[in-house]
Amino acid sequence: MSSGNYLASLKKLSGKHYVIISLLTVHTSWIVYHMNLVSQDLINPWKLGGYGMYTKPSNRASLRLYDIRSKTEKISRKTYTSKGFRSANYRYSFRCRPISEASLLIFLKDNPHLENVDLRFTIKEREFRRDPIRTKLINHSVTEIRWQQKDSFRYSGKVCGNEYTGIVDYKS
């Protein structure tokens, strides 16, 4: 097709054609980008619209909470709520995203009885293994908060080999 004919055929396309072509382009581009993120283990393949479900067992990421004031003690799930924390961390779909400061604040607002308690937030994931074939529960990320004074705490954590830290003025 000569460039003239090509341009003529493009002119025949309606606005709807351009919208449809744009939607297909955006959708396909996102899928390719999604695969790139999955290949680096940065996201959960089951989520975010990349059609990677049923490629491996769902990682079922979930929170375990520990009191680390003196010795490490697991806190029963029945004694706290983590819905807001989970939502603020996008239900752990972005696997290598550090636990956000905002989500820690939400957690403490939702669970005021845990204010001034040094805590460890561990995100557990099921990992697919082939030696033999099974899933194994692993600690995927760990974040600790330690209260410095009554109104501020220091947090530090590690996920995907990257460390992060910060200080939060809680009452403000």
Place this chain on the structure above:
Amino acid sequence: MTFQAAIAPKITDFFWPSGVATTQDSNGKFVRLALMTAMMSVVFEKSTKLAKYNFDQGYEPLIMLAGMAATLPFVLFEKYSRIAILLFALLLAPTVYTNWATLANHSWLAVWAIPVALLFSKFWDDPLYANYLRITLGVVMLAAFAQKVLAGTYWDGSYIAYLSYYGSPTERMFQFLCTDATLQVPCGWHRFIGIFIMGWQFLVGILLLAGVRSLLFLFVEISFLLGAGLYADEMNFQVLNIALLCIAFRVGMSYRLFSICVVLLVVDLHGIGEFVEHVFR
């Protein structure tokens, strides 16, 4: 007479009305029924999520879902079809906005497919909408294939072996093909099933993109989707795919296929595995 000419009309008569809808004729009601079925699969998927919802946080999700369900019958009427889709999309939008990071792929496909019908005054008559769905489904099939290649768990059969021992009751249906040793090194049958699934998804993706609209192909693909849904104990996504394929092929959905889809969606509310266990108990 070719094989397809001899066989295809007979086996596909069960699923489709004898007058196959095209863009020119008046079988638009079957295409509208297909879109309504696609929307219904979204409603059923949301209702399973709502079963775990804590209503102390408000009744908005329930009201939204009831609103979405209420729009469904109106999709069938030529006069109200477009407004019903608009209302459905508006009621779906808040869920997509608030839960975008955790939305199931089923919902994402619905988002890419259903609201686009609003662009057309008569989506059931417009080949552009059918072609859009055909290409979208082709891309989705190739994406599913590529994700499986990337994971490497189908080439070696490890995922099928895993499901055969640790999956839901229906996912364990291929356990009998191999011994426990498949968990050390996946056996030939589990590898074959994994490679077959990948090969089929690749082939379907290519045929859809190439514009193949043979009824035999559609019949085989729908059968495959139903089989896959039974295996994975997850029918919502399969019903959505089937309904969208019926539009993409411009044949619409017969009342018989619609009835099958409704039954599957209802059974899926509790899970096919649970249903089968209950029957055998």
